[in-house]
Amino acid sequence: MVNLRRRESSFLDIYGQPLPGVVIKHDKDISAFAVQEICESVGWNRRETDLIAQALENSIVVISVWENEYLIGFGRATGDKIFNATLWDIVVRPTHQRRGLGRLVIKELLKQLDTYHIPLVTLYADPGTESFYERFGFLSDPTGAKAMFREKSFQAW
Numbered sequence: 001m002v003n004l005r006r007r008e009s010s011f012l013d014i015y016g017q018p019l020p021g022v023v024i025k026h027d028k029d030i031s032a033f034a035v036q037e038i039c040e041s042v043g044w045n046r047r048e049t050d051l052i053a054q055a056l057e058n059s060i061v062v063i064s065v066w067e068n069e070y071l072i073g074f075g076r077a078t079g080d081k082i083f084n085a086t087l088w089d090i091v092v093r094p095t096h097q098r099r100g101l102g103r104l105v106i107k108e109l110l111k112q113l114d115t116y117h118i119p120l121v122t123l124y125a126d127p128g129t130e131s132f133y134e135r136f137g138f139l140s141d142p143t144g145a146k147a148m149f150r151e152k153s154f155q156a157w
Contacts, residue, residue, distance in 0.1 A: 023065070024065055035056070063075050074089060079116075
């Protein structure tokens with residue numbers, strides 16, 4: 001008999017499925033305020049909620065993980081649905097980290113992206129997180145290409 005009672009170290013059962021009370025959503029119908037709050041919980045810069053709402057709408061995949069209507073994990077992807085996609089804003093609330101939720105968010109994002117048969121999925125990994133993403137087949141660019149950035153500050157519309 002399999003014991004599926006909640007273990008303190010995980011929000012997933014032994015099969016990697018969410019335990020009762022944990023819900024995975026695969027839609028863009030998510031509060032921009034909830035996204036803003038979870039991103040702030042890990043120390044990311046504050047973003048305006050109207051811009052977060054636009055980013056959600058422009059994303060091709062959005063995954064959110066909820067525990068009793070409280071956002072505990074989140075991630076999204078943008079792309080052209082043909083050649084490329086990029087993962088963004090992979091975040092797990094600090095009180096819920098190291099329990100399999102980041103792995104769950106990545107797996108769900110990649111599963112949804114695979115339905116488009118996109119050959120190249122990229123992401124920007126914070127320093128020290130590379131080994132986490134390598135578990136999912138991500139590599140530093142084997143050709144030696146470097147990401148380059150052009151960042152400007154724009155006023156909200």
